[in-house]
Amino acid sequence: MSTIYILWLRQLKRYSRSKARMIGSLGQPLLFLVALGYGFGPIYEKAGQGNYIDFIAPGVIAMSILFTAVFSGIEIIWDRQFGFLKETLVAPVSRTTIMIGRTLGGATVAMIQGIIIFLITLLIGFRPESLALLPVAFVFMALIAIMFTALGTAIACVLEDMQAFPLIMNFLVMPLFFLSGAMFPLKDLPGPIAVLTRLDPMSYGVDGLRGALIGMMEFGYATDLAVLVIISAILLAIGSWLFSRIQV
Amino acid sequence: MTHIIEAHGVTKKFKDFTAVNNISFTVNKGEIFAFLGPNGAGKTTTIKMLTTLLRPTEGKIKLDGHDPVHEQSDARRSFGIVFQDPSLDDELTAQENMELHAALYSVPKDIRKTRLEELLHFVDLWDRKNSLVKEFSGGMKRRLEIARSLLHHPKILFLDEPTIGLDPQTRNHLWDYVGKLNKEEGITVFLTTHYMEEADKVAHRVAIIDHGNIVATGTPEELKKQTETKTLEEAFLKLTGNAIRDEGANAMEGMRQARKMWRR
Ligand SMILES: Nc1ncnc2c1ncn2[C@@H]1O[C@H](COP(=O)(O)OP(=O)(O)O)[C@@H](O)[C@H]1O
Ligand SMILES: [Mg+2]
Numbered sequence: 282m283s284t285i286y287i288l289w290l291r292q293l294k295r296y297s298r299s300k301a302r303m304i305g306s307l308g309q310p311l312l313f314l315v316a317l318g319y320g321f322g323p324i325y326e327k328a329g330q331g332n333y334i335d336f337i338a339p340g341v342i343a344m345s346i347l348f349t350a351v352f353s354g355i356e357i358i359w360d361r362q363f364g365f366l367k368e369t370l371v372a373p374v375s376r377t378t379i380m381i382g383r384t385l386g387g388a389t390v391a392m393i394q395g396i397i398i399f400l401i402t403l404l405i406g407f408r409p410e411s412l413a414l415l416p417v418a419f420v421f422m423a424l425i426a427i428m429f430t431a432l433g434t435a436i437a438c439v440l441e442d443m444q445a446f447p448l449i450m451n452f453l454v455m456p457l458f459f460l461s462g463a464m465f466p467l468k469d470l471p472g473p474i475a476v477l478t479r480l481d482p483m484s485y486g487v488d489g490l491r492g493a494l495i496g497m498m499e500f501g502y503a504t505d506l507a508v509l510v511i512i513s514a515i516l517l518a519i520g521s522w523l524f525s526r527i528q529v
Numbered sequence: 530m531t532h533i534i535e536a537h538g539v540t541k542k543f544k545d546f547t548a549v550n551n552i553s554f555t556v557n558k559g560e561i562f563a564f565l566g567p568n569g570a571g572k573t574t575t576i577k578m579l580t581t582l583l584r585p586t587e588g589k590i591k592l593d594g595h596d597p598v599h600e601q602s603d604a605r606r607s608f609g610i611v612f613q614d615p616s617l618d619d620e621l622t623a624q625e626n627m628e629l630h631a632a633l634y635s636v637p638k639d640i641r642k643t644r645l646e647e648l649l650h651f652v653d654l655w656d657r658k659n660s661l662v663k664e665f666s667g668g669m670k671r672r673l674e675i676a677r678s679l680l681h682h683p684k685i686l687f688l689d690e691p692t693i694g695l696d697p698q699t700r701n702h703l704w705d706y707v708g709k710l711n712k713e714e715g716i717t718v719f720l721t722t723h724y725m726e727e728a729d730k731v732a733h734r735v736a737i738i739d740h741g742n743i744v745a746t747g748t749p750e751e752l753k754k755q756t757e758t759k760t761l762e763e764a765f766l767k768l769t770g771n772a773i774r775d776e777g778a779n780a781m782e783g784m785r786q787a788r789k790m791w792r793r
């Protein structure tokens with residue numbers, strides 16, 4: 282228990298001390314919010330879909346959580362290169378415990394990042410539909426955070442160094458994001474794209490979050506929750522297994 | 530005399546390369562035991578197998594009576610280690626690194642504070658306890674790692690080339706400290722070093738390893754007598770030959786370091 286707590290705390294400290302990282306990772310979501318919000322907004326609204334800022338705000342929040350979470354998980358590579366990983370690997374605690382502490386730490390950091398973006402969307406005029414559903418929104422944010430931190434960790438366990446990082450960004454994280462419906466409605470898509478969006482676990486996170494924030498949904502809470510919980514559990518199990526096999 | 534470390538026929542292969550070849554040795558309780566060998570001889574690989582980080586391809590190891598493969602937690606509780614490469618969290622302070630270690634090893638809260646203070650004083654870092662480790666010099670980091678490795682009162686202390694990159698003053702101080710720990714707390718010390726005169730001074734017994742094979746074991750005096758030499762360094766050269774070693778292991782490390790810098 283204290284192991285999980287101390288590893289969680291470690292990641293929060295590292296995050297809070299690295300202002301550059303905090304500010305740097307706000308840039309991309311803000312760009313999407315402003316460029317797409319104001320650029321595509323008029324077209325979207327002309328098509329009779331309502332306010333585009335309201336539509337993409339949940340998508341951009343989810344996106345910032347996705348990016349931060351994957352990145353937090355991948356941080357294990359740095360710990361491996363800078364040597365700190367060895368300190369945890371020879372300690373008399375199970376690797377599963379270490380994995381849980383790290384995942385919760387990374388997920389919390391991603392959550393905080395998502396909340397910051399949420400506050401920024403409020404500043405530029407986004408208004409969630411119902412305050413009562415805010416806790417539900419936070420649950421979905423947390424699930425997205427846990428799922429993708431676990432994914433990042435699992436990936437980090439099989440990589441030697443950061444050289445493959447751009448590959449992962451371009452061929453995994455970006456597709457996860459663009460196919461998720463974070464930027465466009467999933468309704469009435471042509472066949473192949475519709476299939477891909479439904480295979481993307483991120484879609485269910487975005488859907489749940491958008492449901493809670495603006496009352497617009499494609500799959501419904503039950504489906505969203507079930508998919509997110511099951512995929513998270515699978516990723517955590519795979520990550521733990523890979524992590525338990527790490528040798529330094 | 531009881532053996533606190535036992536290795537029987539231990540072999541480690543990386544694919545088809547044999548890094549450690551069927552070695553056997555024992556370390557007595559309360560002893561300072563030095564593992565000496567040229568670059569790439571297999572010292573670090575041996576320490577990794579002893580400390581549960583690598584599984585031996587073959588052979589049996591006992592650490593304070595526990596098998597590092599099947600009784601990992603018990604084996605891990607019995608030792609502290611200072612790795613050859615740094616293993617601190619640079620973004621945390623000295624004290625935070627210590628506290629993290631204490632939590633990982635479940636050091637009871639009441640002991641934790643006094644032990645932490647005692648050790649930071651001991652390595653002369655108490656005044657810097659709230660500084661981030663990334664602001665520390667190489668020597669300070671080493672000292673902090675030593676303090677950290679002792680926090681949970683280990684029975685065995687592993688030191689993998691602990692004095693590399695340190696100035697002579699710090700090196701001297703460190704060996705005095707290790708000697709004192711050994712005498713006062715009865716800690717068994719297993720160390721590796723490149724500096725023969727250090728091993729000569731501090732070690733009760735040494736083993737010389739070359740190309741993954743142990744070529745000699747004994748007290749420094751015994752090895753000198755056996756090779757008819759005056760210093761441990763001469764004995765070492767006689768036993769391992771004069772050929773300069775392929776610095777494979779170090780070159781690899783160097784490349785990794787360079788890549789790290791590039792990325793920062
Ligand atoms: N993970 C690994 N994969 C392949 N070869 C390795 C690995 N670790 C060490 N070696 C090789 O095993 C040999 C022994 O290395 P090491 O134990 O680090 O030597 P020493 O610590 O005595 O300098 C070296 O030739 C090194 O290149
Ligand atoms: Mg070595």
